[in-house]
Amino acid sequence: MTLTPRGGGPRSMGSSLLDHVLAETLDPAYQQAADARAARERAAAEAGQPLPDPRRRRWRGQLLVALVLAIAGLLAAITYDQASAGAKGRQAVREALVGDIDHETSTADDLSGQLAALRTRVDRTRDEALRASAVGQLALDRLAAAEGAAAAVGVTGPGLKVTLADAQANADSDPVGGSTAPSSGGVVRDSDVQLVVNALWAAGAEAVSVDGQRLGPTSTIRTAGEAILVDFWPVSSPYEVSAVGDPDTLSQKFLADPQVDALAVVSQSYGLRFEFAKEDHLSLPAATPSELHFAVPVPPAAGTPAPSPRSGG
Amino acid sequence: MIPILGLAAGVILGLVFHPTVPLLLQPYLPIAVVAALDAVFGGARARLDGLFDAKVFVISFVSNVVVAALIVFLGDQLGVGAQLSTAVVVVLGIRIFGNAAAIRRHLFRA
Numbered sequence: 001m002t003l004t005p006r007g008g009g010p011r012s013m014g015s016s017l018l019d020h021v022l023a024e025t026l027d028p029a030y031q032q033a034a035d036a037r038a039a040r041e042r043a044a045a046e047a048g049q050p051l052p053d054p055r056r057r058r059w060r061g062q063l064l065v066a067l068v069l070a071i072a073g074l075l076a077a078i079t080y081d082q083a084s085a086g087a088k089g090r091q092a093v094r095e096a097l098v099g100d101i102d103h104e105t106s107t108a109d110d111l112s113g114q115l116a117a118l119r120t121r122v123d124r125t126r127d128e129a130l131r132a133s134a135v136g137q138l139a140l141d142r143l144a145a146a147e148g149a150a151a152a153v154g155v156t157g158p159g160l161k162v163t164l165a166d167a168q169a170n171a172d173s174d175p176v177g178g179s180t181a182p183s184s185g186g187v188v189r190d191s192d193v194q195l196v197v198n199a200l201w202a203a204g205a206e207a208v209s210v211d212g213q214r215l216g217p218t219s220t221i222r223t224a225g226e227a228i229l230v231d232f233w234p235v236s237s238p239y240e241v242s243a244v245g246d247p248d249t250l251s252q253k254f255l256a257d258p259q260v261d262a263l264a265v266v267s268q269s270y271g272l273r274f275e276f277a278k279e280d281h282l283s284l285p286a287a288t289p290s291e292l293h294f295a296v297p298v299p300p301a302a303g304t305p306a307p308s309p310r311s312g313g
Numbered sequence: 314m315i316p317i318l319g320l321a322a323g324v325i326l327g328l329v330f331h332p333t334v335p336l337l338l339q340p341y342l343p344i345a346v347v348a349a350l351d352a353v354f355g356g357a358r359a360r361l362d363g364l365f366d367a368k369v370f371v372i373s374f375v376s377n378v379v380v381a382a383l384i385v386f387l388g389d390q391l392g393v394g395a396q397l398s399t400a401v402v403v404v405l406g407i408r409i410f411g412n413a414a415a416i417r418r419h420l421f422r423a
Contacts (some may be wrong), residue, residue: 021404025411027373030359033366061367064355068374072349073320077327078334079342141351248418 067176114284151287152218155207157244159282160251164188165238167271186270188237190223192263193230195242197221199260203253205243209284211235216287231288238273247278317336340389341382344398348381349374351405361419381405 112153130136130143147153167186192212198207208215213230219229227234243250246255254260267274326332334342352374359365381401386399 020406022411023414025355025408026362027355027362027369029373030355030364031364031370033369035362037366040345062315064367064371066315068319069316069353070326071321072317072353072374073323074327074332075323075342076346077324079346081327081331082334082339082342128394133374137385284346294331 006115024304037284045151083273103224112288147218150289151207151214151219152289154284154286156213156281156283157206158247158278158280159205159244159278159280160200160247160254161243161275161282162200162241162243162276164192164241164267165273167273172220186272188228188239188272190221190228192266192272193228193239193241194221195263199254199257200241200243200245202257203243203245203250205282206289207244207248212285214287216286218287219287229267242279242282242284244284246280247280251276251278320366324333338382338387340394341385344385344401345378346379347402347409349410351412352377354416358412358415358419361416377405 022149028062127140130140144153149157166188197208197210209219210230213219213233213235215230220229222229227236228239229235264274266272325343355373356365356370356413361371385394385398388394
């Protein structure tokens with residue numbers, strides 16, 4: 001075993017510390033114990049005394065060492081066990097969560113499908129009941145106009161389709177480091193979608209949807225975390241904004257909008273995809289009608305009872 | 314021979330019975346294992362050097378494990394747990410490496 005003299009000379013503390021750590025890899029206690037043992041044996045030999053039975057001492061020492069090594073093995077095994085169990089547990093939890101999300105999403109889809117079917121049934125029954133009388137006919141016409149304005153019914157027609165998409169991830173961005181997402185500048189924001197939608201309304205669109213989510217009078221487009229929500233429904237890039245209206249007027253006025261101009265410049269410099277095309281046939285679904293929680297319809301003059309506030313349609 | 318059997322018995326015991334460790338101690342297990350490894354390599358090298366002493370080995374093992382865990386525990390309390398465990402791993406790693414090199418020189422004469 002070689003020991004360099006400690007911290008001597010003009011060397012800096014850091015390098016002498018490193019020297020020390022690098023040179024003294026064996027616990028000095030071993031050397032000391034060996035020296036002490038040798039000294040004891042020498043002293044015993046000089047005094048002429050018999051040495052204590054080395055056999056028994058060695059036996060005990062071996063058992064002790066075996067015990068300590070067993071503890072070391074146990075420690076290592078437990079640590080390995082825990083590390084692998086942790087990884088497995090995380091994987092299991094993740095899969096369970098993904099399963100939950102899928103399950104709940106399909107339940108929500110089922111329920112909204114049921115809701116749509118029930119709504120059409122209610123509407124049909126109501127229409128049949130109203131069509132019987134002249135007053136009912138008048139009410140039906142007014143209702144149809146109101147429903148169109150409130151986006152409560154699906155519509156079809158010619159129009160304009162605007163596509164906004166995030167920039168492609170850089171080819172040289174590290175795929176391992178988890179940054180597959182484009183840089184923050186290359187992401188479409190909720191304000192961009194809002195801008196496009198507002199420009200389309202201003203250009204005379206009669207009905208607008210974002211990624212198949214129809215916009216009603218109280219619809220919101222906002223960001224939650226990293227997703228854009230339209231009426232609390234997440235939409236993702238590419239964002240397809242469809243607007244029903246006269247395609248020529250729409251495109252003309254849309255292009256004349258200075259904010260659209262600004263967005264075009266921004267999308268060019270950040271690599272966003274921003275396109276629009278005239279469409280002959282667009283089909284927009286009905287928006288989710290907003291539920292009335294507090295508003296109650298004004299009771300008619302006659303003594304007929306007011307409908308319950310939650311009755312839909 | 315007996316010590317090697319002990320090591321194997323410990324590993325098998327741990328893998329078969331899956332003993333649970335109190336949650337409080339769990340963060341210190343890896344560092345304790347590194348410290349134990351250092352003591353074991355030190356002991357092996359001392360044996361090859363002809364300097365092995367059971368008492369020194371046992372004491373160095375226990376104190377290594379306890380001190381390493383304590384340092385990291387203290388670091389956690391002070392908010393520098395990650396840095397201190399890095400320091401412990403670096404120092405012990407260098408020692409393990411040095412001892413492994415010495416063992417290699419003994420075994421292969423190279």
